[in-house]
Amino acid sequence: MNEILSINNVSKRYGHVKALNNVSLQINKGEIYGILGPNGSGKTTTLGIILGALNPDMGSYSWNGNRPTKFDRKKIGSLLETPNFYPYLSARQNLSIACKIKGVSENEVDRVLTKLDLLYRADSKFKTFSLGMKQRLAIASALLGNPETLVLDEPSNGLDPQGIADIRNVILDLANQGKTIIMASHILDEVEKICTHVAILKLGNLLTYGPIESVLNNQAKVVVSSENIVLLERVLAQIDGVSHVRKNGDKLSLILATGKDGAYLNKALFEEGIVVSEISIQKSDLESNFLELIK
Numbered sequence: 382m383n384e385i386l387s388i389n390n391v392s393k394r395y396g397h398v399k400a401l402n403n404v405s406l407q408i409n410k411g412e413i414y415g416i417l418g419p420n421g422s423g424k425t426t427t428l429g430i431i432l433g434a435l436n437p438d439m440g441s442y443s444w445n446g447n448r449p450t451k452f453d454r455k456k457i458g459s460l461l462e463t464p465n466f467y468p469y470l471s472a473r474q475n476l477s478i479a480c481k482i483k484g485v486s487e488n489e490v491d492r493v494l495t496k497l498d499l500l501y502r503a504d505s506k507f508k509t510f511s512l513g514m515k516q517r518l519a520i521a522s523a524l525l526g527n528p529e530t531l532v533l534d535e536p537s538n539g540l541d542p543q544g545i546a547d548i549r550n551v552i553l554d555l556a557n558q559g560k561t562i563i564m565a566s567h568i569l570d571e572v573e574k575i576c577t578h579v580a581i582l583k584l585g586n587l588l589t590y591g592p593i594e595s596v597l598n599n600q601a602k603v604v605v606s607s608e609n610i611v612l613l614e615r616v617l618a619q620i621d622g623v624s625h626v627r628k629n630g631d632k633l634s635l636i637l638a639t640g641k642d643g644a645y646l647n648k649a650l651f652e653e654g655i656v657v658s659e660i661s662i663q664k665s666d667l668e669s670n671f672l673e674l675i676k
C-alpha cells in the first residue's frame with residue numbers, strides 16, 4: 382500500500398473554539414498535498430497534531446500504518462510556524478545544532494545550504510538574514526537527513542513574489558525526487574501551482590478533498606487576447622457573467638459563469654468594438670470553487 386498518512390476522525394478544541402471537527406484524510410506516497418483554507422481554519426492545528434506537537438481530543442492518525450508513538454518523527458522534515466533559530470549564531474552553526482538534535486551527519490549542513498542557495502551566507506548570523514532567507518533556512522533545516530516526507534506550514538509566508546517563486550521551485554524540485562509533501566497554505570495560487578492534491582478546510586471542517594482536478598467545478602476558465610489589452614480588460618469588467626479577470630502574459634484569463642460560453646463572450650466583446658484575436662475555453666478553475674466553498 383502507498384498510504385503514508387492516515388488521519389481518522391480527528392477533533393480538537395481550544396476552550397470553546399472548535400479548531401478541528403471530525404477531520405479524516407488519507408495521503409499517499411509521492412503526493413503533494415495542500416491543506417488549504419483561510420486563516421483560522423485549522424491548518425496549523427492539523428499539522429501540529431500529525432507532527433505530534435499537539436494531542437487531538439478525539440480521533441487518531443498513523444504514519445505508514447504505524448501508531449504515532451512507534452513512528453520515527455525524525456524521518457519527517459517539518460517547518461511549523463515561525464522558524465526558531467539562535468539569532469547570534471550563524472546559519473551553519475544553527476544547522477549544526479539541528480543536525481545533532483536529529484542525529485544526522487554534519488555533512489548534511491552544506492548540502493542543504495547549497496540546495497536552498499544559502500551557502501554564500503553560511504557564516505552570517507541568523508539575525509542578519511532577510512525574511513526570505515530565514516524561511517529558506519527553515520526549509521533547509523527541514524531537509525536535514527534527506528527525509529522522504531516533508532510537512533510545511535505556510536512555507537512562503539511573508540515572502541515577496543521572488544521569494545515565493547524560489548520556495549515554489551524548491552518544493553517542486555523535492556516533489557520531482559518523489560518526496561511526499563504536506564503543505565498548509567491560505568494562498569490558493571500557491572497550492573494550485575505546486576500541489577497534486579488539495580484538502581479545503583473552513584472553521585475546522587473538511588469541506589472537500591482530492592486530486593486538484595477533481596476538486597474543480599464546472600465554471601469555464603477562458604483565456605482571451607486582443608490587440609489592445611488595456612481596453613479589453615476594461616470592457617471585460619463590464620460584461621455580465623465575467624469574473625476573476627487576470628493578466629496572463631499578453632493575454633487575460635477570466636472565469637465565465639455557468640451557462641455562458643465563448644460565443645456569448647465573443648459577441649459581447651464585438652458589440653463593444655473589440656475584435657478578439659484569441660479566445661480559448663479551458664477546464665474549470667479551482668479559484669471560483671474555493672471562493673464558493675469558503676464563502
Ligand code: ADP
Pocket residue numbers: 395398399400418419420421422423424425426427
Ligand atoms: P490556521 O493555521 O488555519 O490559521 P489554526 O489551526 O492556527 O488555523 O487555528 C484554528 C483555530 O483555533 C483558530 O480559531 C485559532 O484562533 C484557534 N487556536 C489555535 N491555536 C490556539 C491556542 N493555542 N489557543 C486558543 N485558540 C487557538
Ligand code: MG
Pocket residue numbers: 424425426534535
Ligand atoms: Mg496557520
